[in-house]
Amino acid sequence: DDKLLTMPLSHPDYFNVKELFSLKDLFDARVHLGHKKGCRHRFMEPYIFGCRLDQDIIDLDQTMEHLQLALNFTAHIAYRRGIILFVSRKRQFCHLVESTARECGEYAHTRYWQGGLLTNAHSHFGTGVRLPDLLIFLSSLNNVFEPHVAIRDAAKMNIPTVGVVDTNCNPCLITYPIPGNDDSPSAMELYCKLFKMTIIRAKDKRKQNEAFEELR
């Protein structure tokens, strides 16, 4: 049992997430497009490649590294049977995110975030609830263009976060930020596809390893 859990941690890329995406895929899905210069957040400046006609362009090389780290992390969490919660407050992609979560076998929250869901969970759900082990933000702002409350709450409850940060977002409290566009449908579909594939891959790998252990 210990070997099951410690073996993946020794490899740098046990689940081979690098092959799931390429720079060209990211470019075709318009992940590099940011918001206008006036919307730029100060902490996003290191991730921005440049500015063309007032529109910020995100550096896709950095995005590649961050995306690889983030996907690797989600794969490890899914391998160890952790609860993953997809969060997004974009009304356009609410249905897409919920369907992705349902197909993975994980959970989603794309609706109004009630006050103490994570911090006061016993009042909302009852005693003995298991909180999510990872939050994935497919859009880290809420409908009023402020940072989503769940980022702060997850940091308070020591829950790691993975989040797609656009040029107007604050990447501070997110453990694995992924600088990239969160407004285009093509970009969101790409992210959903990638997360779904990593989670399914990790779960299948876990089943395989358990089967190997039993055979011994």
Place this chain on the structure above:
Amino acid sequence: LRLIYTTTTVQRKNIGASGPEKYTEEFIKKQIEEFNLGKRHLANMMGEDPETFTQEDIDRAIAYLFPSGLFDKQARPIMKHPTEIFPEQRKIQWGEDGRPFHFLFYTGKQSYYSLMHETYEKFLNVQNYQDQLLAQDLLPQKEKRNLAGSRWLTKIELEEMLLEKLSDDDYSRFIQLLQKLMTLPCGDMEEKYIQKFSREVPAQLQKVVIEPLKYDERGVAFSTGEGKRKTAKATAVVYDNGTGKITVNGIDVLHYFPVLQDREQLLFPFQFLGRVGKHDMICTVSGGGRSAQAGAIRLASAKALKSFVTEKEVEFMRQAGLLTYDPRVRERKKPGQEGARRKFTWKKR
């Protein structure tokens, strides 16, 4: 050993903070066993066969053994199966390893949001299908559906269906989504799904029975009606081809009801239908006082006039309140008060 002293105020539990009472499965099972035993005892008491004792027999037996004069039917003693008495409650939402069963568990309102998700999915499917048809120019024409016979589920019914509390906003959003789905040209694809959330409103007229006209020896059409008000009971016979003559208990109306108000009450149904001088009426009335008798005759004559008139006009009469029995009775005086509502004069000292 050290005794720690605590005051009773600390020990007292805040009963309200834990929420409404939760019924465990064992509790409900015990209630069902007790109910079945009690049913058999009741059957023995009434001298009936315990095996073939139905719910109606139980209701009759309870009404006989515990007669109650309370107005509110739900306040009277009842003996029903526990599943009908105790409201349905949610069981534990997660498995042994702690993972919740439903994928929207962490939103808080899982059934409501999953319902919205499903409905929106149907909406998107219909839109895609429509776009395909549009590309081939095969859009069907929308026929106007009759909306008068159906209504959407009320908020309380939806809450019962989902076993969750809803806010007014949530409810209105769901109904708006359903309406949007219905108004699409290809919305008929999802009719079965929409029908789950609509109820039929039977037109009130179906309950009203209109009797046919009777003819007496002279060949004149007539019809009878009965009416009650407070303690007065009246029967009215309305004849066709008349001059507007009204006889009450063998006495002319002007002598029986000297007050104008009572005669106006008698006149109201005829005036409403525009048949003031066209009918004769002979009525008998007993009980009650002056005004109650007038009201009873009014109801009786309106019921008699139903047979002379078209269905639409009967519906108008019903909406005007001519065909409804007036349930107002004298309210009893309560102890500690001077009358039914009037309290004794309040004295400061």
